[in-house]
Amino acid sequence: MDVLSAMGVYVRVVDLKSFSLAAAELGISSSSVSKQISHLEQHVGARLIQRTTRRLSVTEVGAAYYEKCQQIIFDVEDAENLVSQLQGKPRGVLRINCNMTFGQLLLAKAIPEFMEQYPDIQFDVTLDDGEVDLIRDGFDMALRITNPQLPDSSLIAREIASIPMFICASPEYLAVHGCPSTPEDLKDHNCLVFMLASNANAWTLADENGPQTILVNGDLKANNSLVVRQAVLAHRGVANLASFVIERFVEADQIKVLFSGYEPERLSLFAIYPDRKYMSPKVGLFIEFFRDWLEINLQQEFLL
Amino acid sequence: MDVLSAMGVYVRVVDLKSFSLAAAELGISSSSVSKQISHLEQHVGARLIQRTTRRLSVTEVGAAYYEKCQQIIFDVEDAENLVSQLQGKPRGVLRINCNMTFGQLLLAKAIPEFMEQYPDIQFDVTLDDGEVDLIRDGFDMALRITNPQLPDSSLIAREIASIPMFICASPEYLAVHGCPSTPEDLKDHNCLVFMLASNANAWTLADENGPQTILVNGDLKANNSLVVRQAVLAHRGVANLASFVIERFVEADQIKVLFSGYEPERLSLFAIYPDRKYMSPKVGLFIEFFRDWLEINLQQEFLL
DNA sequence: ATATATTGTTAACCAAAAGGAATTAATCTT
C-alpha cells in the first residue's frame, strides 16, 4: 500500500468529514477512498474513523494520527521544495487561489505570459472571494485584495501591489444627478457597493486635511465588482471601484472619475503563502514575476 | 509510486553506498532498487545519486534530500508508535540486537516466554558483539553488556540488570597450579580473557579496602566467552566470567569460584533504544518483561 | 593489455495491488 497517499486521503476525509466529498475533491472514486482508509487502519493496527453509513466520527487514536499525518505530508512537500530549490529548476503544479474579479481581469492575463517563460510549471487556478484556508484547501499560494491590514495566522502575507480605488459614475448619471464635490455629497447619491469587506459601505476619502469616512447608501449591493461596474455603466449610481476594474471604461469616457481632490483609501494586494522552511520555488518565482508584471500592467496613475 | 517505500530504499542505498547491498539487505532485486531510485528521482525532479557502474556518489541535492527522508521515515514510525501506544495493543515486529553469549544463554530463553504472553509480537533477533547503530541498522532496541558507564549519543540507555562476574577455574587446574588467594597472585596464573572491552585484561577486584586493578596475562584471548569457558573446563587457566556463563558448571562442581573475599567489578546490562517522542510499546513492554524475568532467572547470588 | 568479476541499467514478463462502476446495505429525513 502507498502509505503516504493513504495518509493524504485520510487527512482529507477527516477534514471534510466525508468519504464521498473527499473522493470528489481528490478526483478518485469513493470506493477507492474506502479501501485506502481500511488499508491504512489495517496498517497502523487501529480503527481511525468510526463510521456508520450515515455519519463519521474520528476515534481518539484517529485524531492523534491525523495530526501526525498532516505534519508528515507537510514535511514531504517541504523536502520536495528543498530539492526543487537546490535544483534551481522550478517544476510542478502551482495551485493558486485569487479574488474573483482581480483574477479574471489581471491574473488571467499574467499567467499565459508566465507560462511562456516557465513551461515546466502547470497552473491550477481557483477564483473565489470567500475565506480560504491555504493548507486545508491545498493551495500553494493565494492572492488577496484587502484593506492594508495584517492578515492573521501562520501564513506569510507579502504586499505586492497597492490598488488605487476610484469613486466613479457614468457621464449620463452625473448629467441627471449632478456631480458630488465633497464626500458629504455622497449621502445624496445612489451608491452602488461591492460588498465583500464587512464595512463595504463605509468609504474613506483623504485630502490634505486627512482621511474621513462616509457611510453611503444605495439600491445595489453585489459580491462581484463586475456586477457593480455594469450598474455604473447603466447609469444607476456612484461606485467605489478599483482602478483595474474601470480603466478601460475611463479611457473610453464611459465612466468618469470623481473627487480629483480626494484619494479613496487604497486596497492592498497580498501574496499569501504558507510559512515553511523551504518555500516552493514556483511560489517565489511567480510572486516576483507577478509583482513586476503588475508594476507594468496596473496603470496606477492612469488618471490621477 | 509508493514514495515512502522508495524513500526507504533510497536511504539504505545512501547508507550502504551500493544498490546491490541495499537490495540484498531489503530482500529485493537490485533491478527493483534501480527502478525505485529512478522513479524517486523523476518524482522529485532531480538526480539524487550520481552513478557509474562501479561507484556511487550522492549529489548535493541528494544529500539534503537524504536527511529529509530519514526524518520523514522516522516520523512515520513515530506516528505508528503513537497509535500503537494509544491503542494499548502492542503489535508488529520487535527487531532486537544483543550481545552474543548473553543472547544465546538468556535472551534466547526469555523470548519464547514473552511470545507466549504476547502472540501479536514477532521477533527479529540479531546477536553480535560489534558496534551497532540502532537507527542505521534498523533495530528497535539493543541489549548491551558493558562496564557501568554512560553510553553516548542520542539513545536512551536504561540499566536493567547488574551482572556479577566471577574469577574462576576448574578444580583440576587449581590442583595443579594452586589456588590464588590475593589479586596479586593472578600474575602467576594463566589468565584466559574474554576480549571485547578495550581493557579486558585489566581485572578489577574489590574488598573492604576498596577496588584494585590487576593486569593479567595468559595464552588465550577470545571474543566469545563460550570459547573462554571451554578453555576453563579444559583446565587451561583462570578466567573472569559472568555469572550466567558459568552457573551451570559451578553447580555441577566443574568450575570453582575463587576470591570469596573479593568481588570483581560487575558489568551492567543496558537496554538501549532510540529517544523518540513515542516509544514503540513493544519495546517498553519487552524491557519491562525482561527486567522482571532476569530478576528471577539471573541467579545473582547463587554462589556468594 | 587482456580477461574476469562486479555493479547498475534495461527489457520482457508476471503477479499483485489499486482504481472504477455498479450494486448492496444501512440509516437519516420527511
Added chain:
DNA sequence: AAGATTAATTCCTTTTGGTTAACAATATAT
C-alpha cells in the same frame, strides 16, 4: 413507510512493483 444519502462490497480493468535475463561499463587480477 418511502426516499435519499452515504459507505461497503463485488467484480472487472488497469497499473504498478517485482523478477529474471541479457547488457554495458568499470574496476581488479593476471
